[in-house]
Amino acid sequence: MTDNTAGPDHITGPTPDNALRDADRAAAGGPMLAADGTPLKKSLARALRRQKLRALGLIAPLLIFVLITFVIPIGDMLLRSIKNDIVADTLPRTVQSLSDWDAEAQDLPGEDVWTDFYIDMWFAAERKEHTRLGTRLNYELTGVSSLFRKTGRRVDRFDTDIYTDQFIALDPGWEEPQTWAAMLGDGPASDVLPLTAGAWEDWKAFNVEEGDKVLEEDVPDLMYTALYHELSQGADVSGLSDRLAAAGEAVGGFETVSLREQFADADEDWLDPEVWQIIQLYSPRVTPGYFANAADMQVTPDGVEARPENQRIYGMLFQRTLFMSLMITGSCILLGYPVAWLLANLPMRTANLLMILVLLPFWTSLLVRTSAWKVMLQQQGVINDVLVWLGLVADDARLTMINNQFGTIVAMTHILLPFMILPMYSVMQTIPPSYLRAAKSLGATNWTAFWRVYFPQSVPGIGAGSILVFILAIGYYITPEIVGGNTGTFISNRIAYHISSSLNWGLAAALGSILLVVVLVLYWAYDKIVGIDNVKLG
Template sequence: MSDATTADTAKNPSRPEAVLAADGTPLKKSLNRALRRQKIRALMLIAPLLLFVLISFVAPIGDMLFRSVENQIVSETLPRTVVALKEWDEASGEPPSEQVYQALYRDMFISVERKEHTRVGQRLNYETTGISSLFRKSGRKMDDIAEPYEDLILDVDKGWKTPERWATLYDSAGTSLPAFTSAYEAFVETMTEDGKDPATTKPWEMFYSELYDDIATGDAAGYNGPLSAELAAVTNAVQGFAAPSFADAFTEIEEDWADHEVWGTIKVYAPRFTPGYFLTSIDMQLGPDGIEAQPEEKQIYITLFKRTLIMSLVITGSCILLGYPVAWLLANLPMRVSNLLMILVLLPFWTSLLVRTSAWKVLLQQQGVINDLLVWIGLISDEGRLVMINNATGTIIAMTHILLPFMILPLYSVMQTIPPTYLRAAKSLGATNWTAFWRVYFPQSVPGIGAGSILVFILSIGYYITPEIVGGTKGVFISNRIAYHISSSLNWGLAAALGSILLAVVLLLYWAYDKIVGIDNVKLG
């Protein structure tokens, strides 16, 4: 290449750029094109995998982790209430004003029709116990709140029962009936979603109260469309009508609606994004007065995070202790024996995780094989059978066994590359066995320990099924709580926050490992 260029330049000293490829294009251009083509080909080759990873791994995980701060449900289901609550001060210790209750009535009525009120109740129940049933029970009674207005208007004219009349009213309302217009728009939206025709479906009871509201506030005076006469008749009846209070109506349904704590929770969790889940994950909570510690009887997550880290370290440590000699034997024994040994290492690796965990149960339990054996030998008495399962010991034993191959295999592949002549050379230069091992052999096997440790540690920190089966109460990990919140309590936000913290901890440890040991020193083979 360089020879060719030199030769070319020698021929045309005045125009060195005129190096041409065989097809006559400049060599540089042609080379670039070839390289680009190569890159594109390479990219196309990995494209299926890349897309697969992006679509099936990165995107869902990102979406899941994003839930740890998401909180749109409150402001989307109770938009009017959230706005009205801005004025209210939780510190007053008083329930909010009548306007807030009216806003709540409107939001609740619409969300009950859309079957969304129980969802927001569940969300808020994570923060304050009792809100779930408060929303569920109140939901059934929204029609009762509308009833006095319905009676009032239907007593004047039964014609208001028909959907057509409300449709006509909506079409010509303009801006004169704001409350009713807003309700009717929600009605149309809900019906369209359900695939029903709003012009023929039974009108919502809420229309009566909203029409009353428009008349009572005087907005309806500006109305001049068809049905003016009918509207005037209703206006007449409204004059002498004493509207019941929404606050009273709600407190009558459920006393808790007068509880400022409930309102405080709604207000605190009104924003679209919340740090609440992350705070819960570190045993704090978001109260009306800001961030505070959880009550002591609910502080669990820090304990679990610490336990997960400590036990994962212990498991990694015991894997190194047990795995190192095995890997050394594998690397140094004659091929025939080491192959057999390799099969013994791999066989459990191929066996189902559940089977191996359950086998430990049979072995370790108090009436199990090991205890029976010890009693039979006479090492322990029948009353003094050892407790080796359903606690941290059980988790450490079972998980060390399960993760051992992940330590042995990288160690083995690194040890295989260490020439045995080094040890012999060290010894011939006067080193003792220990010095030869510690100063010559061991440093060369460190990359294997590093790789094995990272594998085992990261796997064990997220382990779930084995601690669940053999961990009892003192041997369960944070991942067991994450699983509980995903599949049982359905508190996905909290699960996502716990998961994000776990991910951050792993990345942090990885970073620290890179700083201290150097990630280049890790070798998987």
């Protein structure tokens, strides 16, 4: 409806112009109001918030699923590259006492360390944790694993029962666990005898784990050993109890046993300072040791140093992985581009038939395809037989095409070729054929029309396929393991070995982290040189 008094161009009612006029009037006299009387700005913000919450609710199940099954496991795996809790958790007393030991002096630790180590090893052997600790330290020093296993079997048979007999002979009450519980409860004795009190708490916790009652179990020899050690070191127990005071006066005449000799009898390698250096070096809960090993280096008391020349393998594996991944990507481009061009330019019926052949490898097991190449490329295989039959190769000089880099490149090119063809084909389908006809009508040759008109428009498909193939290639390990031999394996094969065979997950995580950083750096370089915005899938 119109308002004659306002002029023929003025229309009353909810028009955009009138809404703007209302907004101007509201801005001059106060905030605009929604239909329910609330300020319009507040109402719009509330509606927008509801939309966001509704969208978040729709994607929340998928987000939680990805977070639980993908992000958290990968994050935990990468965290293992610096995590090193096992030494500090298994040998807490030893780690603390070793912190004051001078590893460069090449002298063995003092008696305090041997006593702490005896108590820690006793509990570790009872909990079956000493083997895991030995395995961890064996990554850094060969032979430590067997050292811990052998000592764990003998630590509860050390001659420390000599202290047990002497304490009981001094006062039969020492044989009763109630005596220890009363003495080492919440009282001053725990402060005066921290080593003994800590061993008692661990003993109680161990009995709880085993489902036993501590007051019904025999007091172990380690308790008497810990008590003797602290009393002989001059712990002031006067005024605590008559029993403790009497023991404190009597320990000076006790017959003693050397824990250092006990460990040496179990295995003489405990007298090697290098073993204690390794325990000290890897006692922190965060360690650079895994990354040092992944970079062909090692942690020493003097810092991080390069490994001997004959022990450097990971740098060579990283270089080989990058080189062969680039070779595979390049061969996929060379072989896939003509196929993608044919698929995009042939009649639909013929193109569909060829597309079935391209997709056919996806319907065959990866192991079957890889094993087929192993049969074809071996010296007595199909390809060598054909070359010998044609007279191109002598029968006694057959080509070695398997268990090397060539075999890996051939097999992986065949496996990854469809991942290059499909992105290029999807982009080439969007290039109008009229562009080439127009270039030719302007005098361009077939090659000029292709190189200056068609090829630049297909580059986004090449970029997408290259990224896809390269990332897949750099992480492959099944095919290189089967056909690669000693010279055609990737760094991913070493990562898989440490995860499944050597169980050195920390080193595997460090290698994986380095590989991830390398891929991200290459991705960044690709973005700077080519531009990730130019990558298209159609």
